[in-house]
Structures are given as structure tokens and as C-alpha cells.
């Protein structure tokens with residue numbers, strides 16, 4: 001099947017739109033934008049580029065490149081300039097990602113359609129390998145979802161690789177911009193891309209396919225595990241510590257995590273790793289991290305949300 005048919009088969013780029021495509025100017029989002037126009041029609045597609053101004057003249061050149069690309073494809077482009085507040089703490093990539101998705105969500109809500117990113121199957125494998133190295137736990141191996149609410153990743157859903165997006169752009173005569181930081185070994189993600197993945201492929205040329213298949217199987221099996229956890233809780237939001245201990249370590253971990261996530265409304269990866277502490281708590285309270293607190297009273301465990309700390313007085 002050719003690329004258009006494979007992406008069409010995902011159902012994530014419906015004909016007639018509306019649809020907003022996040023374009024960086026790189027090969028993946030350039031390929032996606034072209035496919036979206038082919039499948040949905042130019043009038044149905046709009047593009048959003050976020051200019052963080054982090055790379056000096058290269059940032060301005062990215063924005064100009066996106067404007068030329070969209071003009072050529074007949075797509076309306078909105079460019080949002082965002083600037084990181086001076087002295088802001090925290091991870092630069094995480095800040096950029098948050099800014100990008102926030103701008104994307106606004107644009108998609110305005111357009112009344114989904115927001116599409118150019119993530120490929122290669123990005124999926126790199127994400128999984130990165131999380132394998134940095135975030136212990138089964139969920140790290142599930143990778144990104146092809147659809148999360150209004151966010152869609154059509155290339156990932158169709159198992160399109162980065163080599164294929166480059167090939168598509170070349171065949172269609174579409175130029176793209178290279179981000180030099182992608183190869184900068186100062187970034188962990190670059191080391192995964194430049195060193196780890198090629199090493200795995202040297203072990204076995206089918207490595208990318210194996211990782212993708214493993215993630216797909218684990219995602220299917222995750223639904224079964226969710227049902228097992230629901231069965232153990234039987235609709236309750238608390239359970240006896242003795243009962244929790246009797247579930248054994250694997251199911252016990254999943255139950256504590258579920259209780260924490262139900263109580264906080266957010267992901268609580270650290271809760272699972274605190275099962276032994278919860279079992280040893282006796283009557284009392286224990287912060288589990290990620291905004292969750294375990295409270296045991298009369299031998300019954302419940303989870304609650306940690307109240308935010310009051311503002312510090314100088």
C-alpha cells in the first residue's frame with residue numbers, strides 16, 4: 001500500500017476536515033501536511049507553527065520555510081511567537097512542548113477539528129527506548145497513543161517511519177528544515193536517536209518492528225490489566241490493608257496506583273512503587289508523590305489528593 005492509502009486507512013485524516021496540522025518545517029510534519037491536503041483537501045486543512053525564538057536566525061528561517069510551504073500547498077498558516085520567561089526553571093524541551101500543545105489546542109478548538117502532529121513510528125521507538133532508560137515501569141513501554149482526545153498522530157498510526165517521510169518529501173519535491181539540535185549529543189533524546197537505535201538495528205535489522213509490536217501488544221494487554229484491577233476494587237474507593245497484602249505485589253501495586261489516580265485525577269507512577277511502605281504504614285498518612293497521599297485508618301486504606309503547599313512567606 002502506498003503512503004496515502006496507509007494513512008487514509010487509519011481514519012485519522014477524514015476527507016473534508018476541518019483539521020489543524022502542527023508544522024515545525026521538519027520532514028515529518030512537512031510530509032503529514034502534504035498527505036493531509038491530499039486526503040482532506042486544502043480548504044479543510046490549516047497549519048500552526050510555533051516560533052520559540054530559541055535558535056536565533058534559524059528560528060526565523062523555520063517560520064519563513066513554513067510560510068513558503070503552506071503557500072505552495074494552499075494551506076492557511078498561523079505562526080505563534082512564544083518566548084520563555086527569563087530565568088524560568090525546568091526542562092526547555094518540556095516547556096516548548098507544553099507551549100506547542102497549548103497553542104495547538106486553541107487553534108483546533110477554533111477550527112472545530114482535531115490537531116495532528118507529525119510523530120512517526122521512528123519517534124515512537126525512540127520515545128519507548130528513552131522511557132525504558134529513564135522511567136521504570138510497564139507504562140513506559142506503551143509509547144504514545146495514536147489518538148488522545150482531539151490530538152491525532154496519523155503517521156504513527158500508519159507505522160510510517162522517518163526514512164519514509166524523507167522519501168515522500170523528496171519524491172514530491174518538498175524541501176524541509178533540519179534541526180541541528182536533533183543530533184546534539186548533549187540531549188538524551190539525540191543519544192537515543194544517534195547511538196542507541198542504530199546499535200539495536202545492528203543487533204537485528206528488525207529491531208524497530210519488534211519494539212513497535214511489543215508496544216502494541218502491551219497496549220492491548222493493558223486493557224486486560226485494567227479490568228483485573230477494577231475486579232479487585234469492585235467499585236470501592238478504599239480497601240483493607242490485609243486485603244491489599246493478599247493481592248500480592250503485582251496486583252497490589254496496580255491497585256494502589258489506580259486508587260491514587262482516581263483520587264488525584266492525574267498520572268501517579270510513583271504510587272505503585274510505594275506498595276511496601278503503604279503495607280507497613282499502620283494507621284497514619286504517607287505522601288506517595290505525584291500529589292497523592294495514602295491514609296490508613298482502622299486498617300482501611302484510602303487515597304487522597306495532597307493539598308498544595310501554602311505560599312512561602314519571606
Ligand SMILES: Nc1ncnc2c1ncn2[C@@H]1O[C@H](COP(=O)(O)OP(=O)(O)OP(=O)(O)O)[C@@H](O)[C@H]1O
Nearest residue numbers: 022023024028029048049050051097116117118119
Ligand atoms: N515549532 C513547532 N511548531 C509547530 N509544531 C511543531 C513544532 N515542533 C514540533 N512540532 C510538531 O510536533 C511533532 C513532534 O516534534 P518533535 O519530535 O520535534 O517533538 P517532541 O518533543 O519529540 O514531541 P512530543 O513532545 O510532542 O512528543 C512534529 O512532527 C510537529 O507536528
